[in-house]
Amino acid sequence: MVSIDYSLSMQENVPTGITPDELQQVSRQFEQGLYQQMESRFKDGTYAFRQCLSDAREQLPAIKDYVAHQLADMQNFVVVGIGGSNLGNIVLDTAFAGNGRKIYYLDNVEPHKVKHLLQNLDLKRTVFNIITKSGSTSETLANYLVVRRTLEEQRLPLQRHLLFTTDPKKGYLQQLRQRDGIPTFTIPPQLGGRFSVLGAVGFLSSAFKGIDINQLLLGAESAAQELQGTELPRNKGLLLAAIYLQHYRKGRNINVFMPYSDRLYPFGLWFRQLWAESLGKIDQHGQKVGQTPEASLGTVDQHSQVQLYMEGPDDKVITFVKVCHHDDDIALDGEIDYFQGQTMAGLLNTQLHATEMSLKKQKRCSLRLEVDTLSEWNLGYLMYLYMYATVAAGEMLGVNPVDQPGVEEGKQFTYGLLGRPEYQDKKHEYRHLQQSLRNYCV
Structure with missing residues (x-):
């Protein structure tokens, strides 16, 4: 089971947060044509991951x-x-x-x-x-x-x-x-x-x-069946996209993914590519858009990046990830009194909640994903959820979330410099750009 608690993203709880009306604006936006457009792209294979x-x-x-x-x-x-x-x-x-x-x-x-x-x-x-x-x-x-x-x-x-x-x-x-x-x-x-x-x-x-790859696939298939319709918060994929982009519109240009589990830290690196390469684009009006994703790890980064999250610019929305039940938990009973009756997983999640409230005190917004256990089914669901939220965000931003023209430019320069005949024009373009530089080098 995967749930989203976005209480600390809402203005009712954090004065700098988003309002229910702002989320409903997104719902209406999808009702008035974006959802139909997105579904047509699922059906014709443009957004191919569901098919x-x-x-x-x-x-x-x-x-x-x-x-x-x-x-x-x-x-x-x-x-x-x-x-x-x-x-x-x-x-x-x-x-x-x-x-x-x-x-x-x-x-x-x-x-x-x-x-x-x-x-x-x-x-x-x-x-x-x-x-x-x-x-x-x-x-x-x-x-x-x-x-x-x-x-x-x-x-x-x-x-x-x-x-x-x-x-x-x-x-x-x-x-x-x-x-x-x-x-x-x-x-x-x-x-x-x-x-x-x-x-x-x-x-x-x-x-x-x-x-268990069958369970991974079952989790993804369940997400594909569940993430339907324009109603928020029922469609968790639309909800996630709406929360992130409404924060983006308030100047929160950085999207921090911070699991409190070493086992999920690489998910943040995968999300970083997914969100950045899909959404960092020039939109249909010629504007450069995109929210920079960042991978962080609790509790490790409480001792480094969280200082910036607390007292630096209010330009971030932070997604915590909590694993509610750890199968291999460890008791902390021993000579330190306040650890009596505590466990290592309990300490991990206590620190997560403490960081949430510290951020709230500084009027900083966050949300929390919870998985009951870290199972193959839940991870398959979670990966599909984020892919769906990414293309929904692309619709909202007015960009194509499945191309990567900025990446292709660098590839084409590389092919030209390596001597591939069909890319010689890119080699000449590179040389021209290189020769036009005024060098500053020590």
Whole structure:
């Protein structure tokens, strides 16, 4: 179960907060056409993550069979991907202990990291999942080349130690699959990377680790059924988007995601990409819009960033995340009197509530997500909830939440500088910009 307590976002409780009328304005905005427009985009596949739950359901038996029969003797699973191909895997990996098998990550192209990992793994018991829908992501392909060369040098069969997750029909990895017979799972063509975790992208590594991918999917499917209609607060996805953007309109340009659980800290990093890459855009009126997401961790950041949240500029809305029941809680009974009868999870959540009230005293706004337990079902629900809230916020801002033109510009400059023939105009543009600079350097 996932609930949202937004009491400390409302003006009735915090003078700088939002009003019920402001939330109703959002509801009316959706009633008057935005909801119908958003639903049409779900139905035509523009917002593909809802339809793609069916694709994930269809691939589930093949994923389970591949992991059970082809990877039974493997001990290590390396995710080779970046951004949306990587961050969701880390969320699931960190949240659940699983069966003890290890997942590693090659995302950045930092030579020391890549060389150190490949030197220290038992490659005979390692499989590498190369994840890129386009088949052209430069960092992923660079890491793939190094991995492949290392496997070939050790005379390890590529068909046993490589796995591709990519577009079903096109791209470089599909060419390699046909040539080399590499096992391959697919990403629906219309599904963007940052929305892709609830499918083969995230489920292969999770199944390898023994995480219940059926429960992850059931949680997401339940959210998809529940998040319907324009009524607030009944539609939690619209509610979350409305709260965040009404705070944004009051000058709160920073959206802090602060779970009181180490197991959920990577969720904040995943949310950071989702919110930033989806909403930091030029809107239909030519205005630059967007709310900067920030990942924080309770209680650790009570001893660093919370000072800024309390007494710095009132430019943030803070989302706390509380896990109500911890299966592996620890008693604190001992020589310190005020800890008698307390537990470690109780201390964690007491500090969360203390921080909430300290912020309220400073007239700072927050909201709290609660999950009864940190289960696969709840995490699947939570990830779908945030994807839904993101596209709803995109509708409110008047931007396309599923493209990333700012990211593409940097990719195209990179391809030009690397010598790809079809990007030579970008190479010339880069050189022109570089030559126009007046240098200041010491």
